Amino acid sequence: MRLYHHPLSFNARRAVVCALQLGVTVELVPVDLPGGAQREPDFLRLNPNHRVPVLEDGPFVLWESHAIMQYLAETTPGQRLYPSGLRERADVNRWLFWSAYHLSPAVRDLYWERVIKGMLGRGPADPQVIARAEEQVGELSGVLERQLLEREWICGPALTLADLALAAPFGVWDAAQLPIARGSQLGKWFDRMRALEAWRRTEAS
Numbered sequence: 751m752r753l754y755h756h757p758l759s760f761n762a763r764r765a766v767v768c769a770l771q772l773g774v775t776v777e778l779v780p781v782d783l784p785g786g787a788q789r790e791p792d793f794l795r796l797n798p799n800h801r802v803p804v805l806e807d808g809p810f811v812l813w814e815s816h817a818i819m820q821y822l823a824e825t826t827p828g829q830r831l832y833p834s835g836l837r838e839r840a841d842v843n844r845w846l847f848w849s850a851y852h853l854s855p856a857v858r859d860l861y862w863e864r865v866i867k868g869m870l871g872r873g874p875a876d877p878q879v880i881a882r883a884e885e886q887v888g889e890l891s892g893v894l895e896r897q898l899l900e901r902e903w904i905c906g907p908a909l910t911l912a913d914l915a916l917a918a919p920f921g922v923w924d925a926a927q928l929p930i931a932r933g934s935q936l937g938k939w940f941d942r943m944r945a946l947e948a949w950r951r952t953e954a955s
């Protein structure tokens with residue numbers, strides 16, 4: 751299997767960490783996003799949305815990081831990150847959707863404004879976008895904080911896809927200056943995530 755990614759993309763990182771945590775061997779293929787490789791016809795044939803990550807499993811091509819995580823787990827015999835019980839799985843799915851729809855876009859806005867825009871010479875940060883995203887990230891992290899008050903991991907006593915999906919945006923915590931206290935339950939959970947071998951192996955990415 752091939753996984754197209756970029757080292758600075760937290761959306762790609764969640765798929766890479768997931769593969770590593772599952773012990774799935776994937777060939778990592780870097781895509782030169784700053785150079786515009788994602789808009790070349792060859793890449794657009796893989797993903798018409800011009801985004802990473804993309805998974806290629808023989809003739810089957812899959813984009814959207816959370817769907818890739820689910821696919822990787824489903825195709826790994828004996829895996830324990832994606833429970834098979836109806837409600838346990840629904841609980842994990844809930845957080846995957848929440849990650850895709852709420853958390854990741856809010857963190858992306860801060861990361862884009864405070865880091866990537868400058869890196870690409872795309873002009874100064876927009877204070878209005880920053881203010882709105884900070885408010886969203888603050889509210890969303892409050893939801894996670896309460897969720898983690900009595901749980902070691904997002905869905906209970908065991909690490910699941912939900913943790914891997916949600917940890918990825920927090921990888922830019924310092925760079926994007928996320929407005930969250932490090933000593934919070936969320937900060938402690940993130941420290942547990944950072945201790946995972948799979949996470950550490952993607953640290954440079």
Ligand SMILES: N[C@@H](CCC(=O)N[C@@H](CS)C(=O)NCC(=O)O)C(=O)O
Nearest residue numbers: 759760761800801802803814815816
């Ligand atoms: N919802 C998508 C988001 C993917 C995404 O936004 N990827 C960014 C990098 S983090 C990208 O490839 N951007 C390149 C572009 O928009 O041209 C996912 O979770 O896979």
